[in-house]
Amino acid sequence: MMVEIDPRRCQNTGYCIRLAPDVFGPGQDGAPTRVLIADPGPDLLGLAREAEALCPLGAITVGDGR
Amino acid sequence: MSTTAADPALATMTLITSFAEVDEVFRSSDFAPGWGLGANAPFRAHTMTALEGDEHFERRRREAVLFRKEALIVYDRDALVPAIARGIAAAAAAPDPDGVVRAELIGLVRPMLLAVSSTVAGIDGLDRLDAARAFLADAALMSEGSHVQWSARDQATVIRDGLAAKRRFTEQFVEPSWRRRQALAAQSPAGRSPDLLTLMIREQPYFSRWDADLIVREAMMYVTGGLFSPSNALPHIVEAVDRWLARHPGDRAKLSDLAFLRDAVTEGLRLHPPGPPKHRRALRDVTLASGRRVRSDEHLLLDIAAAGRDPAVFGADAHEFRVPRAATAQPFGMTFGGGPHACIGRGFTVGETWPGAPPGMLVRILAALYAAGMRPDPDRKPERISGHRQGNYAAYPLRFDGPAR
Numbered sequence: 001m002m003v004e005i006d007p008r009r010c011q012n013t014g015y016c017i018r019l020a021p022d023v024f025g026p027g028q029d030g031a032p033t034r035v036l037i038a039d040p041g042p043d044l045l046g047l048a049r050e051a052e053a054l055c056p057l058g059a060i061t062v063g064d065g066r
Numbered sequence: 067m068s069t070t071a072a073d074p075a076l077a078t079m080t081l082i083t084s085f086a087e088v089d090e091v092f093r094s095s096d097f098a099p100g101w102g103l104g105a106n107a108p109f110r111a112h113t114m115t116a117l118e119g120d121e122h123f124e125r126r127r128r129e130a131v132l133f134r135k136e137a138l139i140v141y142d143r144d145a146l147v148p149a150i151a152r153g154i155a156a157a158a159a160a161p162d163p164d165g166v167v168r169a170e171l172i173g174l175v176r177p178m179l180l181a182v183s184s185t186v187a188g189i190d191g192l193d194r195l196d197a198a199r200a201f202l203a204d205a206a207l208m209s210e211g212s213h214v215q216w217s218a219r220d221q222a223t224v225i226r227d228g229l230a231a232k233r234r235f236t237e238q239f240v241e242p243s244w245r246r247r248q249a250l251a252a253q254s255p256a257g258r259s260p261d262l263l264t265l266m267i268r269e270q271p272y273f274s275r276w277d278a279d280l281i282v283r284e285a286m287m288y289v290t291g292g293l294f295s296p297s298n299a300l301p302h303i304v305e306a307v308d309r310w311l312a313r314h315p316g317d318r319a320k321l322s323d324l325a326f327l328r329d330a331v332t333e334g335l336r337l338h339p340p341g342p343p344k345h346r347r348a349l350r351d352v353t354l355a356s357g358r359r360v361r362s363d364e365h366l367l368l369d370i371a372a373a374g375r376d377p378a379v380f381g382a383d384a385h386e387f388r389v390p391r392a393a394t395a396q397p398f399g400m401t402f403g404g405g406p407h408a409c410i411g412r413g414f415t416v417g418e419t420w421p422g423a424p425p426g427m428l429v430r431i432l433a434a435l436y437a438a439g440m441r442p443d444p445d446r447k448p449e450r451i452s453g454h455r456q457g458n459y460a461a462y463p464l465r466f467d468g469p470a471r
Contacts, residue, residue, distance in 0.1 A: 008395040011093045013406045015123060054130040056408040061420060 001063030002039055003048050007032040009059035016055055020047035032059075073215040079345065079365040083372035085379045085400070090354050091366060092404030095119075097346040099407055105225050108232070109212035112276045113287045115407065122406060128269055129262070129410065132186055135423070137259040138414050141182050142424035145193065149181035150434045152195055157466065158438070168443060171304060171462040175431055176202055176297045182414075182427060183292030187285045188261030190243045201239075204231035209290040216342045218453065235289075236282050244281065262288055292411055295340045296428055299401075301448065301462035303334030303432070306387040308442050317389075321436040324425045328417055329389040331428045335416070336374045336399035337387060340458060344368040344403060371456060374399025439468015 010032035016024040023044055025036045040048050052060040082088055091097050098118045110116045114125045157169045177198035184192035191197050210217050211228020251267045266273045307330050311318050320326035352360045377384045402409035417426025446463035
């Protein structure tokens with residue numbers, strides 16, 4: 001499962017970072033949020049998927065996620 | 067709802083029209099939604115849209131489960147698609163004496179949208195066409211109460227009518243649906259993706275921080291939010307497509323092309339955000355990137371319609387409907403807001419791009435209507451809501467010249 005952020009959609013709400021700080025981190029100097037672990041293991045995958053649904057801008061995609 | 071603004075406070079707010087400034091305010095934690103709750107508190111107090119900061123994060127985190135990928139697929143397959151079929155079949159079954167099937171767009175699509183929004187909220191019984199039609203008047207009164215600042219009617223009357231509608235909604239729909247889910251939750255505490263009421267039962271320790279009436283207010287927010295904005299947007303989109311096809315007749319074959327329809331929906335929403343301007347309050351002194359200085363507690367009125375037509379972002383022809391338009395980060399402009407308070411239903415409304423994603427609620431509806439031969443009725447003029455700020459329609463007549471007959 002690959003975690004990706006669409007930098008054009010990301011508005012740095014920080015919600016994903018608050019939810020899953022091991023998976024997402026702040027971009028530098030106002031840049032879009034970064035993915036810290038693109039292929040999270042089972043222990044973090046649930047949080048990554050929760051962040052995918054939580055992101056108010058729909059900027060996060062987790063793998064095929066179905 | 068949202069005709070000429072009646073609340074005099076609106077006239078004192080600073081109007082923001084540029085995309086860049088609206089975008090910056092939406093994103094910034096230096097601004098909070100609205101000017102606080104007033105007369106509309108019985109409709110909006112402590113609902114997700116009224117919360118700020120940590121409280122908003124906690125609520126949105128919980129309710130985001132309603133919009134996980136698997137939930138969107140279920141809403142599309144089990145609620146929307148059957149509701150579209152029911153609506154078109156009912157229209158087709160009642161042709162006029164000349165044999166032509168005619169309908170009115172807003173009245174036709176609202177039961178379809180209500181089937182989805184009530185499914186999300188967990189309100190039973192509104193997926194039936196007769197029940198949906200009977201409920202729509204009360205839904206409108208509740209929505210008007212929730213947005214009373216924008217009503218041209220007497221505010222006390224709006225609140226009184228809205229509260230009466232809310233009582234009926236509570237007794238006829240929320241309470242029976244809640245009891246049913248309590249019984250189901252007792253049998254199967256962790257079933258498939260929850261609806262809102264089920265979520266509130268599961269997360270009772272969290273939701274019980276607020277008054278019990280929050281259950282009704284939050285359900286009302288989902289039911290009406292997913293109903294009026296999309297149905298108010300559709301006539302603008304249908305009209306824009308019709309005018310586009312008159313100038314580009316070769317595109318008529320694309321009415322069955324979901325990508326074309328998605329572009330049309332996106333462009334229509336950019337040009338015609340169906341809701342009123344957004345408001346934000348400055349939490350401290352702020353200087354925007356444009357140099358505009360905003361004082362602490364200054365109230366801003368964000369004109370999302372103007373921002374969506376900003377030539378600096380959408381080009382010299384920003385005021386025109388064009389499909390496809392060159393890609394931008396927010397092709398639908400500011401219709402869904404931005405920042406933490408961006409519309410939670412955006413992805414389901416316009417569609418997402420992940421494999422297997424539903425095409426988007428508005429795209430799905432338009433595709434079905436065009437497949438049934440829908441077009442604006444050339445013999446009956448649309449009616450606009452008198453004095454409406456966004457020029458929304460009261461009625462948009464259609465005729466069906468295809469398989470719906």
